[in-house]
Amino acid sequence: xxxxxxxxxxxxxxxxxxxxxxxxxxxxxxxxxxxxxxxxxxxxxxxxxxxxxxxxxxxxxxxxxxxxxxxxxxxxxxxxxxxxxxxxxxxxxxxxxxxxxxxxxxxxxxxxxxxxxxxxxxxxxxxxxxxxxxxxxxxxxxxxxxxxxxxxxxxxxxxxxxxxxxxxxxxxxxxxxxxxxxxxxxxxxxxxxxxxxxxxxxxxxxxxxxxxxxxxxxxxxxxxxxxxxxxxxxxxxxxxxxxxxxxxxxxxxxxxxxxxxxxxxxxxxxxxxxxxxxxxxxxxxxxxxxxxxxxxxxxxxxxxxxxxxxxxxxxxxxxxxxxxxxxxxxxxxxxxxxxx
Numbered sequence: 001x002x003x004x005x006x007x008x009x010x011x012x013x014x015x016x017x018x019x020x021x022x023x024x025x026x027x028x029x030x031x032x033x034x035x036x037x038x039x040x041x042x043x044x045x046x047x048x049x050x051x052x053x054x055x056x057x058x059x060x061x062x063x064x065x066x067x068x069x070x071x072x073x074x075x076x077x078x079x080x081x082x083x084x085x086x087x088x089x090x091x092x093x094x095x096x097x098x099x100x101x102x103x104x105x106x107x108x109x110x111x112x113x114x115x116x117x118x119x120x121x122x123x124x125x126x127x128x129x130x131x132x133x134x135x136x137x138x139x140x141x142x143x144x145x146x147x148x149x150x151x152x153x154x155x156x157x158x159x160x161x162x163x164x165x166x167x168x169x170x171x172x173x174x175x176x177x178x179x180x181x182x183x184x185x186x187x188x189x190x191x192x193x194x195x196x197x198x199x200x201x202x203x204x205x206x207x208x209x210x211x212x213x214x215x216x217x218x219x220x221x222x223x224x225x226x227x228x229x230x231x232x233x234x235x236x237x238x239x240x241x242x243x244x245x246x247x248x249x250x251x252x253x254x255x256x257x258x259x260x261x262x263x264x265x266x267x268x269x270x271x272x273x274x275x276x277x278x279x280x281x282x283x284x285x286x287x288x289x290x291x292x293x294x295x296x297x298x299x300x301x302x303x304x305x306x307x308x309x310x311x312x313x314x315x316x317x318x319x320x321x322x323x324x325x326x327x328x329x330x331x332x333x334x335x336x337x338x339x340x
Contacts, residue, residue: 003092003164004039004061005031008082009054010101011044016053018218019097022174024057026124027095031058033126034092034140039063040185041085043078045071051185058179065190072205073101077196079108084195086113091164093142095124098168106168116159117166118144122173122270122293129158142167147270147293154289172218172274172294215249215265222248222279225268225295228255229284229305230324236261238328239283245335251275253291269294283324287312304328 007027009020024040031038037060042050045068054062063085070077086094086109094109096102098120110117123145129138141158142165148155159165217223224243226236236250243250251268252261268275269291280298285291287303287310295301296315303316304324313319320327 003090004037005034005093005095006039006041006086006089006091006164007059007095008097008102008105009040009042009050010097010099011042011047011050014044014046014049016042016050017097017099018176019099019102019169019171021054021057022171022176023095023097023169024054024059025177025179026169026174027093028058028179030093030124030126030142036092037061039089039091041082043070043081043190045069051187055183055185056178056181058183059185061186061188063188063190065192067192069196069201070192074201074203074205075104075108076200076203078105079112080195080200081190081192083109083112085190086164094164094166096166096168098170102168106166110166113164115162115164115166117168118146118157118159119168120270121146121167121169122154122274124167124169124174129160131160141165147289170270170274172276175276215263217249217251217266217268217273217275220249220275220277222246222281223251223268223275223277223295223298224248224281224283225251225253225285226256226261226283227253227285227291228259228261229286230256230261231284233261235325238325242281242328242332245332246279248279248281253285253288255286282312282316283328285312286310287315 005027007023010017027038039061040059041063043065047066065081096106121144125143127143129141138160144157144167224239226239239250251266254269257264257267270293274294276297278299280295281302283304301316302318303312304320304327306323308321
C-alpha cells in the first residue's frame with residue numbers, strides 16, 4: 001500500500017487531548033516500520049499554536065483547518081473535511097482516538113471512503129497476512145488487535161483490500177512519548193470554503209458544559225483496586241483506608257462497578273480506563289482479560305485473593321492467598337507499627 005500514516009488530533013479548548021498525543025507516538029513507530037511519514041489532521045478554532053504541541057511527536061505534516069465554525073465539534077462538518085483530506089492524500093493508515101468524538105467521527109469517515117474500520121483497539125502492529133482463499137501474501141499491513149467475544153480472546157483484524165486501514169484506539173493503551181523536542185513540521189492549511197455549506201450548520205450548539213472528573217487514575221502512581229470479590233460497597237472502605245495510608249487512589253473492575261460497589265469513573269479495564277502505576281494492588285479481582293487489558297503494564301502487581309488459581313495471579317509479581325478482609329487490616333496494622 002502507498003501513502004502515509006494519518007492521525008486525527010482531537011482538541012479541547014485549543015489543547016490537543018492525551019489520546020491524540022498517544023496516537024501520534026504510536027503512529028510515528030508505525031510510520032518508521034513502513035518507511036513513510038506521519039501526518040496529522042487538526043480542526044478547530046484559534047489553534048495557531050498546534051504546531052508547538054504536536055511537532056515534537058515526530059509529525060512531518062500538519063493539516064490544519066482553523067475556523068470559528070469548527071468549535072464546538074459537529075459531526076457533519078468534521079466528517080466532510082477529514083474525508084476530503086484523506087481522499088486527496090490516500091494514506092495507508094488512519095487513526096482516531098476511541099473517545100466520544102472519535103467513536104462518532106471514524107465510522108462516518110470510513111463509510112464515506114468505503115473502507116474498513118476496527119474499533120477500540122488496544123494494540124497496533126505491522127505485519128504480513130496470507131489470504132487463505134487466494135493464497136496471496138499481503139505484506140506490511142496494520143494488525144489491529146482488540147478484545148473480542150466479551151473480552152475472552154484477543155482478536156487480530158486485518159484489512160488488506162479496502163484502504164485506507166482505519167482504527168480507533170482506546171485511551172491510555174499507548175505510551176505518550178516525545179520523539180524530538182526540536183522536530184519541525186510542514187503546515188498545510190485546509191481550504192474549507194468548498195467543503196462545507198451554511199446548511200451543514202443546521203444544528204447549533206447553544207451551550208456546552210463539561211465537568212472535569214475528580215478521579216484521575218491514569219496519573220496515580222499507586223492504585224488499590226477491588227473486584228466483585230470485595231463483597232460489598234461497605235467492604236470497599238478497607239480499600240480506601242489502605243489507599244489513604246499509601247497515598248494511592250482506588251479503582252475497580254467492571255464487575256465491582258456493575259454491582260454498585262464504586263463509581264463508573266473508577267472502572268479499570270477494557271471498558272474503563274487503562275493505567276500504568278508503579279504499584280497495583282488487586283483485591284478480590286479474578287483477572288478476566290477485560291480487566292487485565294487495562295492494568296497489565298503496571299510496574300508491580302500485588303494480588304490479594306482467596307483463590308490461589310485466580311487468573312490475575314499469573315501476571316502478579318506477588319500473590320497473597322487469603323481473605324482480603326483479614327489480609328488488608330494486617331497490612332495496615334503492620335504499616336502503622338513500622339511508622340511509629
